[in-house]
Structures are given as C-alpha cells and as structure tokens.
Amino acid sequence: MIFLIHYDPPAGRILTYKKYDASERLKAREERLAIELDLFRQGIDHHEVVLLEAENEKNIRITHQRYFETPAEILESMRDDLQKRTSKPLNASKKIG
Numbered sequence: 001m002i003f004l005i006h007y008d009p010p011a012g013r014i015l016t017y018k019k020y021d022a023s024e025r026l027k028a029r030e031e032r033l034a035i036e037l038d039l040f041r042q043g044i045d046h047h048e049v050v051l052l053e054a055e056n057e058k059n060i061r062i063t064h065q066r067y068f069e070t071p072a073e074i075l076e077s078m079r080d081d082l083q084k085r086t087s088k089p090l091n092a093s094k095k096i097g
Contacts, residue, residue, distance in 0.1 A: 001019055001020065001021065001022065001053070001054060001055070001056060001057070002019070002020040002021070002022060002024065002025060002028045002051055002052070002053050003017070003018070003019055003020075003051070003052045003053070003054070003057070003060050004016060004017070004018040004019075004020065004028050004031055004032055004035075004049075004050075004051055005017055005048070005049070005050050005052065005064075005067055006035050006047060006048070006049045007047065007048040007049075007050070007067050008046075008047050009046060009047070009048060010046060012070060014067055014068070015047070016035065016049075018031070019057070022053075028051055029051065032049050032050075032051050035049045036049050052064060065077070
C-alpha cells in the first residue's frame with residue numbers, strides 16, 4: 001500500500017491522509033505533486049507532503065509515529081517499550097536520553 005500524508009508540523013496535524021494500492025502509484029505521485037504545487041503557490045514552505053509505502057497502516061503508524069501521535073504520546077510509548085525491555089518501572093518525571 002501507498003500512503004499520502006500532508007502534515008502541518010507546527011499544528012501537529014495531518015491535513016490529508018489517503019491510501020492507494022501499489023497499482024495506483026502514479027495517481028499517488030500526481031496527487032502529492034498537486035499538493036506540493038498548491039503549497040508553493042500559497043507560499044507555504046513548512047508543511048510536509050510524503051508518500052510512504054508499507055504492507056499496512058499499522059507499519060506506517062510504527063515507523064512514522066510522529067504523524068499520528070503527539071510528542072507526549074510518543075514519549076509515553078517509548079517509556080512503555082523501555083519498561084518492557086528492562087522490566088523496571090520508570091519514573092515519569094525522569095528524562096530519557
């Protein structure tokens with residue numbers, strides 16, 4: 001599957017999210033280009049427009065988590081993963097990294 005994502009980083013929002021079959025690659029590329037050109041005409045240079053390919057949406061949500069979750073949610077997910085690996089509870093007030 002191919003996923004088209006138009007993301008506004010300052011707002012932390014997905015503005016466009018579409019799925020395409022692999023056979024629709026050209027259509028997905030054309031739509032990405034249309035969005036990019038529209039943003040250019042509007043003078044918007046801080047948005048991200050990407051095409052991602054994966055077996056399913058679940059994989060995209062794992063590999064490109066920042067498009068779907070807030071920084072706080074990502075941090076909590078990282079804490080959970082680290083806790084599972086170490087089997088030790090982490091203090092939420094401690095910084096990771």
